[in-house]
Amino acid sequence: MSALAKSDIDIATRGADQFIRLYYSAYDSKDRVESLPKFYRATSSLTWNGNPIQGLDGLKTLIEGMPSTKHDVQSFDCHPIPGTTPPSLLVTVSGNVVHGKQANDNPNATPVKGVDAQPRVFTQTFMLTPDPNAPGEEPMKPQVVYYVNADALRFVG
Amino acid sequence: MFSSPTPLERRGASRNLATTTLKSAGLIDRDERMRDANDKPGGRKGPSKKTGHRNRAMEMYKDAAAGSSRNALTLSFKMRLQFDISKLASRISTLVDPVSIRGAASRPTTIGRLRRSAIQTTTTRDSSSRMKAVDVWREFVHKRYNAEKRFLNLERIADDDILKKHNIIPPGVPGNTSSREMSVIFKLAASLKPEVQTISLANNNFSSGLYLSGLPHYLPNLSNLSLQNNGLKTWRDIEQFSPRRGKALNLREIVLIGNPIRDLEIKNGRKDFYRSEMTRRFPSLEVLDQEAVAKISFAVPLSTSSSVTMQPPLATAFSLPMAPSFITGVEGSIISNFLTRFFTLFDNQRTSLASAYLPTSTFSYSAVTSIPHRARAQRLHTSSALPNQRKLEWPPWLSNKAGGSRNLTRMGGVEQTINRLHIGGENIVKAMQALPATVHDVSGNPEKFCIDAWPVGLGETMLLFISVHGEFAEAPSMGVRSFDRSFILAPAPEGSTAKLDNWDVAILSDQLIVRAYSSYEAWAPGPLKVQSSGTESGPKILPPEMQAALRAIPEPKQTMVFAIIQRTGLNLKFAVECLEGNGWDVERAVANFESVKTDLTPDAFL
Numbered sequence: 001m002s003a004l005a006k007s008d009i010d011i012a013t014r015g016a017d018q019f020i021r022l023y024y025s026a027y028d029s030k031d032r033v034e035s036l037p038k039f040y041r042a043t044s045s046l047t048w049n050g051n052p053i054q055g056l057d058g059l060k061t062l063i064e065g066m067p068s069t070k071h072d073v074q075s076f077d078c079h080p081i082p083g084t085t086p087p088s089l090l091v092t093v094s095g096n097v098v099h100g101k102q103a104n105d106n107p108n109a110t111p112v113k114g115v116d117a118q119p120r121v122f123t124q125t126f127m128l129t130p131d132p133n134a135p136g137e138e139p140m141k142p143q144v145v146y147y148v149n150a151d152a153l154r155f156v157g
Numbered sequence: 158m159f160s161s162p163t164p165l166e167r168r169g170a171s172r173n174l175a176t177t178t179l180k181s182a183g184l185i186d187r188d189e190r191m192r193d194a195n196d197k198p199g200g201r202k203g204p205s206k207k208t209g210h211r212n213r214a215m216e217m218y219k220d221a222a223a224g225s226s227r228n229a230l231t232l233s234f235k236m237r238l239q240f241d242i243s244k245l246a247s248r249i250s251t252l253v254d255p256v257s258i259r260g261a262a263s264r265p266t267t268i269g270r271l272r273r274s275a276i277q278t279t280t281t282r283d284s285s286s287r288m289k290a291v292d293v294w295r296e297f298v299h300k301r302y303n304a305e306k307r308f309l310n311l312e313r314i315a316d317d318d319i320l321k322k323h324n325i326i327p328p329g330v331p332g333n334t335s336s337r338e339m340s341v342i343f344k345l346a347a348s349l350k351p352e353v354q355t356i357s358l359a360n361n362n363f364s365s366g367l368y369l370s371g372l373p374h375y376l377p378n379l380s381n382l383s384l385q386n387n388g389l390k391t392w393r394d395i396e397q398f399s400p401r402r403g404k405a406l407n408l409r410e411i412v413l414i415g416n417p418i419r420d421l422e423i424k425n426g427r428k429d430f431y432r433s434e435m436t437r438r439f440p441s442l443e444v445l446d447q448e449a450v451a452k453i454s455f456a457v458p459l460s461t462s463s464s465v466t467m468q469p470p471l472a473t474a475f476s477l478p479m480a481p482s483f484i485t486g487v488e489g490s491i492i493s494n495f496l497t498r499f500f501t502l503f504d505n506q507r508t509s510l511a512s513a514y515l516p517t518s519t520f521s522y523s524a525v526t527s528i529p530h531r532a533r534a535q536r537l538h539t540s541s542a543l544p545n546q547r548k549l550e551w552p553p554w555l556s557n558k559a560g561g562s563r564n565l566t567r568m569g570g571v572e573q574t575i576n577r578l579h580i581g582g583e584n585i586v587k588a589m590q591a592l593p594a595t596v597h598d599v600s601g602n603p604e605k606f607c608i609d610a611w612p613v614g615l616g617e618t619m620l621l622f623i624s625v626h627g628e629f630a631e632a633p634s635m636g637v638r639s640f641d642r643s644f645i646l647a648p649a650p651e652g653s654t655a656k657l658d659n660w661d662v663a664i665l666s667d668q669l670i671v672r673a674y675s676s677y678e679a680w681a682p683g684p685l686k687v688q689s690s691g692t693e694s695g696p697k698i699l700p701p702e703m704q705a706a707l708r709a710i711p712e713p714k715q716t717m718v719f720a721i722i723q724r725t726g727l728n729l730k731f732a733v734e735c736l737e738g739n740g741w742d743v744e745r746a747v748a749n750f751e752s753v754k755t756d757l758t759p760d761a762f763l
Contacts, residue, residue: 015453018440050480065476082517118530157675
C-alpha cells in the first residue's frame with residue numbers, strides 16, 4: 001500500500017467534479033428515468049432516506065415516483081480510497097434540493113411561505129468504483145470507467 | 158494508480174471470497190440479517206418498527222437488462238419562451254432602462270446580458286445596415302462551415318474577404334474589443350446542421366477571454382476548440398468559457414498552444430501546474446494541447462437534451478417515507494461501538510484517534526456556511542431555544558494553520574486540494590486539532606443522529622460504508638452545528654496501530670461536512686411532503702431589487718407586469734418579455750404563458 005500520489009488526488013478530484021455535474025444534470029433532467037440508472041450497476045447498493053433500493057429496477061421505480069428535482073450543490077469532497085487499485089473514490093456531496101417546484105402538474109400551487117415550502121438540504125455519499133467489465137462504447141480509450149458502487153442519500157435539513 | 162488499471166476479478170467470485178474473509182474477521186453477520194443499532198448513537202430505542210422487506214437487506218439485483226422503455230412520446234422542447242425575441246430587444250429599451258431590468262433578474266448573468274447585447278448589435282442600427290450585418294455574418298459562418306467534418310473554421314477572421322467587402326470590423330482587431338460579434342457568430346453557429354463539433358479560432362489576436370464568453374451558452378455540446386496563437390493571458394480569460402458551477406460542458410479537447418497563459422507556464426517549468434489548472438476548470442477535458450489528459454470517466458452518454466426530451470416527471474408526491482437509520486450486513490454493535498468511541502475521543506482527546514487510522518488513510522472536511530432555507534424559515538439561528546447560535550463563527554473552519562475547508566466547489570487552486578487532504582494518522586490528528594473543540598452528545602437523545610451503513614465488496618476486500626448525520630455543540634460558545642460524516646472502514650489489519658489499540662475496524666477514509674444548523678427533525682421517520690404540494694397560493698413576493706425595477710416601469714405597464722407576475726409566477730424579466738410578445742394584452746399573455754409554461758426553464762420564474 002503506497003501513499004497517494006498528487007496526480008492521483010488531482011485525477012480523483014476532477015473525476016468527482018465531472019461526476020457531480022453529470023449526475024445531478026441527469027437527475028434534474030426530464031429523461032432521468034433512463035439516464036440516472038446508467039451511473040449504477042446491478043450490484044450497486046443504495047439507500048434513499050433510509051429505504052434500501054433493490055437494484056436498477058428499484059432505482060427506476062424510485063425515480064419514476066419522484067417529483068421533478070432541482071439540485072444545487074453547495075459542497076463536495078472526494079478521496080481516493082487507500083489500498084484500492086485503481087482507486088475507488090469516496091465522494092460526499094451536500095446541497096439544496098427543490099422537489100416539484102417547476103413541474104407543470106401544479107404550477108398554481110407554489111406556496112411562498114412556511115417551512116414545508118422551502119428547499120431541503122440533502123447529503124449524498126457515494127462510493128465510485130472502476131468497472132472491470134467497462135462497457136465497450138469506446139474501447140480504445142485508456143480511461144477507467146467508473147460507476148456508483150454504493151450510494152446513501154438523506155434529507156438533512 | 159489510475160494509469161495502471163488492473164482488471165479486478167470477476168465480481169461474484171471475489172465477493173464470495175471477501176464475504177468469507179469478513180465473516181471470519183467478525184465484521185459481517187453470519188446470518189446476514191439486519192440488526193438495528195440498539196444503543197447509541199442513532200439507534201432507536203424500543204421495539205423495532207422495521208417491516209419485513211427491510212429485513213431482506215439489499216438483495217442482489219438479478220439482471221440489468223430489463224427492457225429499456227424509452228418513452229415514444231417525445232416533446233419538442235423549447236428552452237425559452239417563444240416570443241419574438243428580436244422585436245422584444247428593441248422594445249425593451251424603450252420600455253425601461255435596460256440596466257434596471259438586468260438588475261431585476263433574480264440572478265443576472267453574463268449570458269443574459271450577452272444574449273441581449275448580441276441581439277442589439279443586429280437590431281439597434283438603422284434597418285438597412287441591420288439586415289446586412291446579420292446576413293454578412295450568416296454568410297461568413299456558412300462559408301466557413303464544413304458540414305461533413307462538423308468543423309467550423311473561424312481562423313483569421315480579420316482576413317476574410319466577405320468582411321472586408323462589407324467593411325465590417327471583426328472582433329480582435331484594434332478598435333474593436335466588443336464581444337458582441339463573437340456572440341452573434343456563436344449564436345449563428347448554434348443553428349448549423351449537423352451540429353458543430355469542432356471550432357478553430359486560431360490566429361485571431363484575441364487578447365481577452367471575453368470574446369469567448371458566449372460559447373458555453375450557445376454551444377454547450379461543442380467537443381473540440383482550438384485557440385492556438387491568440388493572446389489569452391490569465392485564468393480570468395479562461396474562466397470566461399469554462400463551465401459554471403454545477404453545469405456540465407462537453408469540451409473534450411482544447412488547444413492553447415501559442416497563448417501567453419500556456420507558453421509562459423511552460424517556459425517557467427510549470428507545465429504540470431498549467432495542465433492541472435486547466436483540467437480543474439474543464440473536468441470533461443480529454444486532450445489538452447494535443448496531449449492526452451489522464452482522467453476517469455463515467456459510462457453515461459453525454460447530454461442530448463437539446464434534441465430529444467422526455468415528458469417531465471409527473472409525480473407530485475414521494476413514493477417512500479423518511480425511514481429510520483438503516484444498518485445492514487454488519488453487527489450494529491460494531492457500528493455503535495466505533496462511533497461512540499470515535500466521537501468521544503474526537504471531543505476529548507483528538508490525538509489518541511491517530512491509532513484508528515492507517516499510514517495511508519485520508520481525512521478532510523468541508524464547511525458549508527449558508528443558513529439552510531428551512532432553518533431560516535424556522536428562525537433557528539435566532540431562536541431563544543438555541544441562545545448561542547449568534548456566537549458561532551466560520552473563519553476557524555474555513556482556514557486554519559493546518560489548512561482549512563476542502564469544499565471542492567470553492568478551491569483556489571490545485572495546491573489547495575492537495576494540501577487540505579490529510580494523509581496518515583499523525584497528519585490527520587494534527588488537522589483535527591486545528592479545528593474548534595466539539596461536543597457530540599453521543600449518550601443523549603439518539604434521534605439527533607442518523608446512520609446508514611453496510612458492507613461493500615471491493616475485489617477481495619470488504620469495506621464498511623458509513624454515513625452519519627447529526628449535530629454537535631462547538632466550544633466555547635456552545636452554539637450548535639449540523640454535520641455529516643462519511644467513513645470507509647476496514648477490519649483492523651494484524652499488526653496495525655488500530656489492532657494494537659483495540660479498534661475492531663481501521664478508518665481508511667473520513668470525510669466531514671460541517672453545516673449551519675438544521676433541526677434533526679429533517680430525518681424524523683414519516684411521510685415526506687413535496688414543496689409545491691400545498692394548495693394555498695398567496696401573493697407572490699418580489700425580491701427588493703425586482704420591486705425597484707418594477708417601480709421604474711411607467712404606468713399602466715407597471716400594473717400589467719405586476720398582474721402577470723402574480724398570475725404566472727414568472728419573474729420580472731420574463732413577465733415583461735411575455736407582455737411584449739403579446740402586444741401588452743394581459744389575457745393574451747396569460748394564454749400564451751399557459752401554452753408554453755411546460756417548456757420554461759426554472760430561471761423564468763420567481
